[in-house]
Amino acid sequence: MTDHVQNIPPRDKAEILAQALPYIRKFHGKTIVIKYGGNAMTDPELQADFAEDVVLLKLVGMNPVVVHGGGPQIEAALNKLGKKGHFIQGMRVTDSETMEVVEWVLAGEVQQDIVGLINQAGGKAVGLTGRDGGLIRAQKLKMPDRNDPDLHHDVGQVGEIVAIDPSVVKALQDDAFIPVVSPLGFGADNESYNINADVVAGKLATVLKAEKLMMLTNTPGVLDKAGNLLTNLSAREIDELFADGTISGGMLPKIEGALDAAKSGVNAVHIIDGRVPHAMLLEILTDQAYGTMIRAR
Numbered sequence: 469m470t471d472h473v474q475n476i477p478p479r480d481k482a483e484i485l486a487q488a489l490p491y492i493r494k495f496h497g498k499t500i501v502i503k504y505g506g507n508a509m510t511d512p513e514l515q516a517d518f519a520e521d522v523v524l525l526k527l528v529g530m531n532p533v534v535v536h537g538g539g540p541q542i543e544a545a546l547n548k549l550g551k552k553g554h555f556i557q558g559m560r561v562t563d564s565e566t567m568e569v570v571e572w573v574l575a576g577e578v579q580q581d582i583v584g585l586i587n588q589a590g591g592k593a594v595g596l597t598g599r600d601g602g603l604i605r606a607q608k609l610k611m612p613d614r615n616d617p618d619l620h621h622d623v624g625q626v627g628e629i630v631a632i633d634p635s636v637v638k639a640l641q642d643d644a645f646i647p648v649v650s651p652l653g654f655g656a657d658n659e660s661y662n663i664n665a666d667v668v669a670g671k672l673a674t675v676l677k678a679e680k681l682m683m684l685t686n687t688p689g690v691l692d693k694a695g696n697l698l699t700n701l702s703a704r705e706i707d708e709l710f711a712d713g714t715i716s717g718g719m720l721p722k723i724e725g726a727l728d729a730a731k732s733g734v735n736a737v738h739i740i741d742g743r744v745p746h747a748m749l750l751e752i753l754t755d756q757a758y759g760t761m762i763r764a765r
């Protein structure tokens with residue numbers, strides 16, 4: 469325990485702990501989908517904090533499901549091969565060599581690190597890709613240009629989700645395991661697809677009828693043009709931010725995944741700063757609101 473925590477007066481500590489009770493009661497038995505962005509997982513101490521938070525949520529009776537990203541980790545592996553990633557509207561253009569790297573990094577190194585850390589923290593994590601249990605069926609993405617819907621971009625082996633079969637996730641949850649999902653889909657001919665992790669998290673939260681979707685990233689939330697945090701965003705406000713270019717790059721698929729979930733009945737959708745220690749715990753178990761909440765209307 470760090471010194472500053474030890475120095476908190478016992479009465480304040482007790483109050484903070486007691487504050488968690490109504491939230492533990494409210495979310496008991498509920499599914500919480502957590503998108504763990506590649507940009508939020510670059511610091512080993514924060515990674516360990518994240519794993520502890522996930523285990524704590526499980527032990528107090530919630531059902532956390534982790535969907536992880538790994539954009540920067542894929543980029544580092546590509547760089548070692550002398551390649552550089554190229555993105556269109558937040559999607560990595562994925563040729564067959566890139567696809568091999570994506571699979572190897574996501575389902576290998578990144579997933580196994582997270583599984584290992586959760587297990588070290590006392591949980592029982594199980595890694596899955598979209599292929600396991602037929603979880604994520606996909607097809608090649610036909611991506612319209614944001615400004616010209618008649619124009620489509622070819623982004624290679626990037627997938628769009630055709631269907632999600634959540635039975636494997638549900639079976640694991642019922643058995644006290646914590647599923648850790650890599651955003652890889654498979655097609656009709658068993659081919660692999662690279663899918664943006666935000667999109668997978670949004671769809672999985674919908675299909676699982678999750679209570680919450682928490683997206684951990686490397687910004688305090690969605691920012692306006694001046695860099696101020698927007699604490700609350702409706703679908704209409706989001707359209708305006710898309711139109712005036714305030715939202716770009718990796719935030720495009722993130723907001724799309726978030727909005728998709730909010731419109732499909734996920735009660736609370738939050739984009740929060742994964743660089744703040746225990747950000748997720750604070751958001752779920754205290755009165756304080758963090759980051760940006762995305763609302764369907």
Ligand SMILES: Nc1ncnc2c1ncn2[C@@H]1O[C@H](COP(=O)(O)OP(=O)(O)O)[C@@H](O)[C@H]1O
Pocket residue numbers: 504505506507508537538539540666684685686687689690691692714715716717718719720722
């Ligand atoms: N309006 C915005 N507010 C906050 N971040 C934005 C905005 N527009 C674009 N971004 C970019 O989106 C990034 C987060 O997306 P991404 O890099 O894909 O993260 P992750 O790995 O967590 O999915 C931010 O670091 C920032 O560079």
Ligand SMILES: CC(=O)N[C@@H](CCC(=O)OP(=O)(O)O)C(=O)O
Pocket residue numbers: 504505506507536537538539540542558559560570626627651662663664665666718
């Ligand atoms: C199609 C596409 O863009 N796939 C992403 C998958 C990883 C991901 O989404 O990672 P973050 O959440 O860390 O951004 C990629 O190749 O980078």
